[in-house]
Amino acid sequence: MRVTQGTFSFLPDLTDEQINKQLAYIVSKGFSANVEYTDDPHPRNSYWELWGLPLFDVKDASAVMYEISSCRKAKPNYYIKVNAFDNTRGIESCVLSFIVNRPINEPGFLLQRQDFEGRTMKYSLHSYATEKPEGARY
Template sequence: MRITQGAFSFLPDLTDEQIAKQIQYCINNGWAVNIEFTDDPHPRNTYWELWGLPMFDVKDAAGVMFELNECRKAYAGRHYIRVSAFDATHTWESVRLSFIVNRPENEPGFALERQEVDGRNIRYTTRPYAANQPEGARY
């Protein structure tokens, strides 16, 4: 199963050249770029681990690509890695662009769990198969 979160998630994986162009677009717009990673890609898990600090003062995509490659070396094949761009201008102050740049070799997907509650009501929730393993050993 392919996780589809963020921009470009329904497209084939971006090449490093395409990633660098997207990062440069963010920099040209004055957005701070940061790199995040996780081994639990649940859609409600919005707080991924931050790789270093957000890069507010970087003027060239090469600096971000260097950090991205360092993150890939540390977590290649085991974690999801995404690039996010934050716009800190007044009245916006939010993520403007976010996209996955690295995926584990195996994406196990999610289970749909059904729970019967009071009356005849039924609740559904999703649980990532990756969460069956302890943190740090999921991939």
């Protein structure tokens, strides 16, 4: 099952050239960027691990690409994404987010259904990845 989170999630994976173009757009708009990674891509897991420090006032997209490459080398079987933040209104608003790396095998999710009184059904998602300990999921 392919995890779909972020701006380009329903498109095929971006090539490095396409990623560079998106990074150039981020830099041209004056946005700040950061690189995050996780081995638990549950849709409600909005707190991924931060790679390095946020990249404020970056003037060249290659600086962000360098951080992506470093994260890919250290975490090759993790989900890695780039976030761009716009602080022009005095707050950090995420304006762009996209996945730049994913594991070869994406185990997917189990949809759990629970029956309650009055024919009420409640659903929840369980990530197959979390059945293994952190760091050994992929």
